[in-house]
Amino acid sequence: MTQDDARRSLEASTDFEFRAGRVWLRQVRWLRAVADLASREAVRGAIAGAERTADLLPIGPSRAWAPSGGWSADPLP
């Protein structure tokens, strides 16, 4: 079986449906997993963005959590 033959056969028999480059999902369980993952990634992105911004400042939360330095004695998490 060539790769092209296999690809054609796969596309003809898959249960996935694509619309405009996106995969169309209806399973509630999967959509929940997508939403959960997307929201976690959004939060992670926001934290990374905040840290990048903070790095530009003379002092900030990321420095405060460093093992030594001005704020390290504070009972931070």
Next chain:
Amino acid sequence: VRPRPAAARYRDPVWLPRQIAALDDADRPVVLIGGERFGVPFVLDALRSRRRTAWWALARSAVGDDVAQGNALAGALNRVLDAPLFGEALPYTTHVQFLRQHAHDLRPLWIVITTERADVPVIADLVGLQEAGYRVVVDWRGDGAPNLGDPAFDALARCSVRGPDELRLTHAEAGAVAPGGLGAERVAQLWRESEGRFSDLIARAHVAAQLPALAVPAPDGPLSAAREGEGVAPDLAVRALVRDGAFVEALELAVLAVPELVGDLIRQAGPAYQERGLTQRLHLLLSALPLPYAVLERVLEWRLVAAVAAGDVGAVIPAVDAHLAAHVAPELRARRAGVMANPAGFAQAEAAVAARRTPLTLWQYGRLHPEPAVAARLLEESVRLAEEVGTAFEVARSAGTLGAKLLHQGDFARARAWIQWALEVFDQHQLRDGARRLVLVNDLAYARVLTGDLAGLHASLADAAPALDGTLPNVARLFRSTWAALELVSHRPEAARDLLEPVVAGSPRGRHAAYAHQLVRVWHELGDHEEAGRLADDAVALAAGAGEHAELVARLARGMADAVGWSAAGSDPRDPRGERAADDLLDVVLAATLAAELRLPAALHYLLLRPDAGHHVPADLARVLGDLHRAALHLFSGPPALFEPVWDQLRAGGPSLRLSFFGAGGCRIAGEVVELTPRMAEVALALTLHPTGLSRDALNDFLTPGGQAPFTSGGLRGLLTRLRSRLPVSDAPYRWCVPFTADVVEVGERLAAGRAREAIALWQGPLLPVSDAPGVREARAALEENLRQAALQSGDPDALYDLASRVGDDLELWEAAASALPTGDPRLALARARCRRLEHEYG
């Protein structure tokens, strides 16, 4: 009086109960034509909540893949039965046969399939289950209405059709299903706009009432409403599917849209496909993968596994070899070793394990290692490592292979322990590979036959084997051959013959002799040495050119036939069969790479021919021979009358009088069969149950039913004189004059020692079943009650299940079996079903 149809009882305008009642009333399978728009998923969901219903969907990807269909059907059945009765990785036809075989216990049960296709065999096979008493519904989702006149739709044409007209809501029903507060006029308008289609009406009504859309029921969990699906970026979707544990679907999506994720994903998805027997689909997926992803090391590993399973290795082998030429790749190398001829394969496996010791590399090296002790050590290490760093599947695989290796070597007791362990891991972790599990079940059964542990075996083989016929022919042949071995050691040679004849007739040429030699053994037990000789000659003719192994096994068959034929005909030195048999058998005895199950019968038949040539038997085989359980000795030998001297030589001593009172019964003294009349058998039982002796009056009481005239003094004396002419019986008090063994005594000893499992295995059925003598009746009832109590007290699931199956409708035993069987055991569902039925019957 014909009962009023359920539909007529629903005069209230309630749509769902009307639909359910119509399904209840149908006297044929039903096809629902209307799909989601007409609310069929809601009807099926309601059916599922009110009746025991296994609902599954035929996915597009499963069309043409009997195993994928089997997995979906098994999942639905196990969910409704709340037990893993149906394994995965098996074709759906196996499950359909099992459903037919166990209809009595599994009904009432509705089986529903949602499908876009009607021209696939599974639809006709499911519709056919209605004849077995199941209720069958086909939820048609194809384009447009099916053309029931078209032969492709034959299966649906056998169904009662409920189409849009029957599924449409009435005006009054619309009022009942619409959210409250919309007002009658608004509901009427929505009903007209939706033309009575349930889902359309509900969707519009929910929008109007500003309610969230209703999820749509489906076999594997709800779907969002048709208009509320979501287009998701494929990479995010793949990661979400992985989070949900849907590795099979995740890999398919990744191959289609995000191939760069396949390299990481295959680590989890590969085993998931393998475990579910979806190697055909895996082969298609990985064949569709573009470069460079197709030649990543881990992808190549699974491409090789899938290609081997699909029998299409042409494209992958060069890619694997090119990779191995430039990389160490221990696991890929170990996989490659498995599909190479020896000695190259062994060298690859050795190189793989030298590079890294993993459960896989050790497993392959151990599997291929020719030195038995080293092979066993390697496989044990593989099990240990799998327990530390591997998966449950790897533990089960290595333990199962170790068990098979030990079986091959003749270490039956250790084999049994390891295979049992593999099976426990399988069930505890609910591993899905049903085909692999069946091989373990078979190997365990065989090891148990050879170690004389027969409790529960008959039921488990008889339950599994018929469902495999025509669906997994190789596994079915294995099961029937093991089952035949069980029948033979249980003194039912006719049953063994009936099982083996079709196996021999249907086996491929390379395997023909392996089954033929077993059937030769059975013909000997039945006393038909001519038939055994004919079969053996055929086996030799068919094995010519089929390879050295097949030829050697065929010579074993001929050697066995000649040895027994020669001995039974008087051991005439001029009879050429004697010499030829000795040559054939000694070659098999000396072939160290052959399995013990072939070398042992060769050795026993050789000793029959040459009682003084025991020194020709190699020491490793002689050790195994000396330790053989009586059941194995019986299985591998021939008619006891001929082989007693050989057994005595191995046993060196032991009682010479052997009595059997279960089932057909029997008696031998010094290896010679002694025929007893029914009355003599009753006397023999009386003497056996009273080893210190029995007075004339006591014997008379034992034999004579109440209300009948007792034996006269002369009559009893005459009976004893006739018995004494055949067996050594003392004067009064009557007792045996020689040491004896008897099956009834052995069962009693096991019971007294609290070994219920062994006692039940030895119990072959009622004591002298046709006898009406009061002593026999009393002993029979007492023994059966003792067995029952012992099983109940032991709590041993095998003992309980075996006894419950053999006794029949004893609710207490079935309840105890259901309580004792562990959650993962497939027999649990059958035991529960039997309890349900008996509770119902007993009111």
